[in-house]
Amino acid sequence: MTRKKRRLVVLLACGVALGSAAALTLSAFSDTMTFFVAPSEIATKAPRNGREFRMGGLVEAGSLVRATTDGKPSARFRVGDGGGSVDVTYVGILPDLFREGQGIVALGAMQKDGTFRASEVLAKHDETYMPKDVADALKKSGRWNPSEGPPPPAATWNTLAASPAKEGG
């Protein structure tokens, strides 16, 4: 086998590997990508076909109701970003950092009755953290102005969230 031919084989192998990597990536993107939708955009942007998406905002103060469904713990609460809010139902253990007023991100799908059924609820491990998507949603809805300073620490989110909750309804 000549030098040229060998080089061709190596190049071909590279092409096949990278090509299949690209093909896999593209096909997986179209199947598995999950979009983030803020509570205020749910009416217009949320996928309706039962496809899962991520939704994040602050848990409205006083909205959390814990219950038991089929011997399993469940919870119902409202998540809002100031511009709108949505009812969320979740069966399972809420994360340790889940608290009213805390920013959360939930993965799930819209139900026919207009509630969001979460399959996963994430709260950040680090207490001083506000999920980036939540921060953006808050900025967009005018609840938090970054030029006025850093996001308030999580301990004060309770009071921060209480006011939009009252205004919102």
Add this chain to the structure above:
Amino acid sequence: MIPELGHFALALAVAIAVGQAALPLWGAYRRDARLIAAAPALAIGQFIALATAFGCLIWSSVTDDFSVRNIAENSHSLKPLLYKITGVWGDHEGSILLWCFILAICGAAVATFGRNLPSSLRARVIGVLGATACGFELFALLASNPFLRLWPPPIDGRDMNPLLQDPGLAFHPPILYIGYVGFAVPFAFAVAALLEGRIDAAWGRWVRPWTLGAWCCLTGGIALGSWWSYYILGWGGFWFWDPVENASLLPWLTGTALLHSAIVVEKREALKTWTVLLAIGTFSLSLSGTFLVRSGILNSVHSFANDPTRGVFILGLLALVIGGSLLLFAFRAPVLASSGLFAPISREGALVLNNILLCSIAAVVITGTMYPLFADLLFGQKISVGAPFFNATVLPLAVPVFGAMSIGPVLSWKRAALGPALIRLWWAALAALAVGLIASLRARALPALCFGASAWMIFGALAELVERIRLFRVPFRGSIARLAGLPRATYGAMLAHAGLGVTIAGIAGMSLAADTISLVKPGDAVQLAGYEFRLLDLRDGLGSNYTSRIADVRVSRDGREIATLSPSRRTFTTQTMTTTEAAIHTNGIRDLYVVLGDERDGAAVLRLHDNTFAPWIWFGALIMAAGGGLSLLDRRLRIGAPVRASRVLAAAE
């Protein structure tokens, strides 16, 4: 006083780093023997300065000096001593200092153990390490100084994030960082080789042990991190495909490729430019891994110690190091001509295939990790790419790697035939097929395939051993003699390959895991996978800086008691934060995993998992790291063999 001493030592380290970067590189360029000889002394001076700085920070933390801002914000007088020490690297400033300190250790190690290197190459390697250290120490000094004072000092500190107060995470960062930063040495070797314009087999031999060492630590660090998230986050999973985790996986993938391509440089003097590029790429990924995540650019669920305000400095530094080295590569790479020729079906060919596939996997993981960032910047879309994406893309690319892993080592160098190699592996193939078929009775298709692949890797490694000692083909005594005569690097490679097999079996086993969530009153029981979990009691406990709520759960099977597990929830008083302590009973093959949730109406929420093969995930990683360590002990890498090789080459020229 002590913090000021540390502050001064850090400033001194920056000054030494400037000298360490400038003098040896200039000396090697001008062939000035005196400047070249200064390199080791500077590297060791750098090490001493940073060791002092780091020691001062630990001292301040242990003595509860809350006038230091960093310690006031991250420590507390009631914190156990262990976490006062390990807490030093739990926050942003301290972890950057640790990063710099490990880089200094690498420089000092090259100075100490690199006596058999040609002096100009050693000077250049140390110089490149110095230049890198200079940038990051400057960052530590100017933008994230851990020694800044606070006035007035608070009476007590704000305490560390309770999730970090855990032995697993106490040692995870240093090990992971040694892995990340360790790749700075192959990087420095690559840049030095570009400056010298020469790469030979000896270069490959010098680079190998440093790459191996870094790779072992990175493997251990990733495994420790994944184990920590398994047992402390209490969600029962072990890998989240989160940007932080991907950031550590990327240099591991390219580092593994580098490990293998360096063999080709060493044995066959081929793939030189590619190896240099891989060394640069691996360290670049390590750098971006540590710092992109910390700069807050990538959105992660479990990153600690990040601070977006300092992102610009870091980005500039990254651009300088990565861009500079790639530019140098573009200019100088054509100088490095390869000489070794090989056929596509040969040991080299298999190693090239390994490289291509590992880099394709790395490319896919980069795309998945970075795409949300670009989608947000370019299209204003908020997207997340999660586990389904990575499972769908990484696995199909990994399967050929698994397949080639057992075949490659039995191929001969230069030119080989696939047929005889496959015949030698027939019983490994049979075993893999059998395991895959048995697994397909219980598991779905994909996990069954993975079980088969893991058996293929484990038995493939065994078959290679059998082949090498010519078991049953020469008299038994001869086989034993061959067994003793095999180089340690060969054993190391087999062990590492088998270790990956064990890990893959563990990961595939997670698909058989069962879990349930249940509201249980004391005295009641829950059934899961044939086990009975009976909640005996709920009680309160008291720790040094937390209070806890503990559940006692008795696990039995067919009336026979197996274990009593005590999962708990800890409430940390200073940070008003609750953490979940999962209780795990393992028998080496399966984990019984119990998490205590919240309580209501006298009943407690329990989440129960039965994770088959889960311990194998970390056990396999341990085997891999041990295999790497064994290779590191190989005679060839320890003894002054490189000198001989370079002399032979010099004679040949």
